[in-house]
Amino acid sequence: MSKRDELLNRFGSNLAESMGAGRQSGQGAAPASDRPAGPNPHQGTNRLRTAVEIEVDRIEPDPDQPRQEFDPDAIARLAASIESHGQLQPIAVRWVPDRGRYVVVAGERRWRAIKHAGRAKVAAVILEGDRSPEQILELQLIENCIREDLKPVEQARAFKTLMDANAWTASRLAEALNLTGASVSRALALLDLPTAVQASVDDGRLAPSVAYEISKVDDPTEQEDLAAEVVSAKLNRAETAEVVRRRKSEGQGGRRPGKAKAKPRKVTTRTYRTSTGYKVTVEHRKGTDPDSILDALKEIITQIETSVSTNAEAA
Structure with missing residues (x-):
């Protein structure tokens, strides 16, 4: 038994005695020390020093994060859920001394919804240590890819930014984000399409996989x-x-060897x-x-x- 558990047991025993537990009653109650101990809810857990509640107004969004559009209706629905059930998952933030503010690394939708719900504080995990903009972008991409929060073209632009910043190939990016090389290649192909076609992809009228086929033209x-x-x-x-x-x-068809290529x-x-x-x-x-x-x-x-x-x- 650890020193901590020994002290807790002693403290618990003394507290029980001070409240009269263990005294003989008419029914002959057994001493507290002889009773079977119940499961300890704190066993196997550690408190995080970086998990805190922060005033909402001391936090600001990251202007460089890959996600740029937030559906007001979706934010309102999430705010209603938070009002009913509370904040079920903390956001992640980092401290920026130059701004004197915390900046959201992951969970901006939750932060916006909590503001919308009128709450004064938000549960957050503070990311300690210095991180480069590329490392922060990588964290944001991982979080958004897992949650599938990014629009397809937003994701493709973020992929390209991360590749350019780190001089990565598509396969290296796929490895870093635990994606398949094919999925990264299909995403990057969206950047070669006209703006009107990209808009059709982002608003859901055109599936990304179909747009990839169109990019072959x-x-x-x-x-x-x-x-x-x-x-x-x-x-x-x-x-x-x-x-x-x-x-x-x-x-491409219909041209004979030695003949001038006819204009199709x-x-x-x-x-x-x-x-x-x-x-x-x-x-x-x-x-x-x-x-x-x-x-x-x-x-x-x-x-x-x-x-x-x-x-x-x-x-």
Whole structure:
């Protein structure tokens, strides 16, 4: 038995005696020392010197952290949960002497929600020691990747920042963040897409895996056209990959050895899905627009109706 446990036992015994425990009663109660000891809730635990409660106003967000957008509705929902159940997980902060403030390293959503809930203090773990901006970014990336809090393009930008700062390859970054090399490569490919396509990824209209297939098309204008087509037709990754493969094949095929390379004719393709499972694909070498597609479909409907009517009369 350790010295600490011995003192606690002695203290507990003396306290029990002072309150009359162990005295003989009419029923002949057994001495406290003979009773079986219950489980000690403090066994196997250590108090953290760095775990504290900090006034909310003494903390500020990190302007360089990878996550830049916070959904007000999500913050309000989290604040309501904190009001009902309390803060279940501390945030992580570091002290910045130049600012005279603590700066959030991990848990900015929780900090914002606690402010929204009107609480005066927040439970936090203080990260001790000096850390470089790259090390802080790595910690933030790890926390956000685990919690899947970052938008895809935000994550890709953070990956690129960390790679540039440390002169890392994609595989080295994947190793540091415990990710697969393929997932890092797919994320970085989003940075090569036009801004409009990136916006479609971040707002959820275009899945990152589908956007990765679109990035295999070289021309930015064609990337935007293809992204619009994919969103409109709700194509999945396999279908998008097939469209990309077909376009690249059309752009590279048909040239004989020794002949001058002919300028490929650009074909714009749009595919539409119906609720009954049919897919309608529209192609045109001079580009497509909603009005011309609508006119073409009306003409096709007329042709189908004529065919149905003719077959009915023949029957």
